[in-house]
Amino acid sequence: MLRSWYLKSRLLGVLLAVVAAIGVSLPAASRAAAASLTQITNFGNNPTGLQMNLYVPNSAKANAPILLALHGCQGSGPYLYSSTDFGSLADQYGFIVIYPSTNPGGSCWDVSSNQALTRNGGSDPVGLMSMITYTEQHYGGNPNAVYVTGESSGGMMTNVMLADYPDVFKAGSAFMGVPYHCFYTNSVRGWNGPCAGGQVSMTPQQWGDLVRSADPGYTGPRPRVQLWHGTADTTLNYNNLAEETKQWTNVLGASQTPTSSDTPVANWNRTRYANSSGITQVEAYSVVGAGHQLPIQGTQMAAYAIHFLGLDGSGGGGTTGGGTGALHAVGAGKCLDDPNSTTTLGTQQQIYSCSGAANQTWTHNSSNELTTTVGGTTLCLDANAKGTVNGTKAIVYSCNGQTNQQWNLNANGTVTGVQSGLCLDVSGAATANGSLVQLWTCNGQSNQQWTLG
Known part of the structure; x- marks a missing residue:
C-alpha cells in the first residue's frame, strides 16, 4: 500500500553515498555536552496525545527565540534531535528547540483532515500550539520570535502551521514537503497518492486561496518561507517544490519569477522571490541528485535554514538587508576598505586594519547590494566589467541595480x-x-570568510 510504502521510506540514517552525490562533505557541527533533551508532560490542550521534548541550551538567551522542529514519518522528536544539526546550532546561537512526537509513535503528522487544516480546528496543530505557549510561559521563550521547520511529513506540517497560525510564526523552513492542503483527504493522517506523486498542480491564486482559507479574515503580516527538495526524491515528488513556491509567493505578494538565483553550495540551486519592496519572501533550494533525506546532517543545510529564519542573529538570511557595519575578513583579521576613501569609480577594494571609519562601513540592503558612503557619495561593491572568472576585481562603482x-x-x-x-x-x-x-x-578557505557588523 502507498501508506506503508511512505512510512518505510523515511530513512533512519543518512547515506554517505547521497552526501557524495550532492557534492557536500562539510564536517558535522560539534554538540556541546551540557544541556540535554527534556520530556515535558501536561503542557496544555493536546487532543491527539502528542509527546513534547524540549531542548534548552546552556547558552539560551533571555527571551530566547523558539524553533518548532517536526520529524517525518517513522521518526520521533528525539530522533530528529539526534539526526539533525538543529541542536548544535541552538548551542551556538542560544535559541530553544521544541521536538514533538506524533501519537501513535512513528506515525505521520495529520496534514489531511479538516480539523488540522483549520486554525484551532483540533488535531495535531492544537497540541503543537500548546507546546509553544508552554515554552513561552515556563521557559521564557519569546512569543515574537517563533519559527518552524520540519522534514517530510514534518515539512508538510511546517506549511500547515504557517497557514493555520500566520500571526504566531515569523518564518518557516520546510524540507521535502508539499503545499498546504495538497494532502487533504478529509481523514486524519490520510495518504494522498496524487499529491505525493507530484500530480497535483494548481495556479498560484488557487494555492494561495487555500492558505487564506485556513484562518479566514486574517489580514496581518505573514511568515516568510524557505523550501527545500531533492531532485531525485521518489517519496514526495520533486514537482511539489514548484507547487509550494507558487503557493507561498502568491500568499506573500512576491514575484512569481525568481528575483535572484545562485548556487551557494555545489548542486544547491537557490532561487529567491522578492516583494515590490525588494525584500525576499520565499527562498527555494533545489538539491541536485538528492533523494528523500534532507536536511543531511553534517552539511550546512540546517545552518542555511536557521540563517534564513534569522536564528543566527543575521536578521533573516539577508532578506531584510543584513545590517550595517564593518565587513571583517576573518582570515586576515582586517576589514574591507575603500582605499583612501576614494570615490574614483573602478577602484579595487582592499583589506586594512579595522578603524571604524566610513570607508570601512558597509550596508547590505534589501536589494542585496553592499554599499559604502564616503564624502557624501554612496557607491556599490561591484564585480568589475561584470566579470565571472577567477581574479575579477572587486571594485566600487555607481549603484545601478x-x-x-x-x-x-x-x-x-x-x-x-x-x-x-x-x-x-x-x-x-x-x-x-x-x-x-x-x-x-569558493573553496572553504578562511580568506573567503566574512562577517558583517
Missing part, C-alpha cells in the same frame, strides 16, 4: 556574487594591509 552589484551573505560566512556565484576573496590569502580583494571559486 545590476546583478554584478548584488551579493549574498551566506550562512557559511561566504559572500557570493549573485551574477557569478564566485566568492569574495582576499587575493593569495594575504593578511597584510593593502591586500587586494577579488572574486574566486
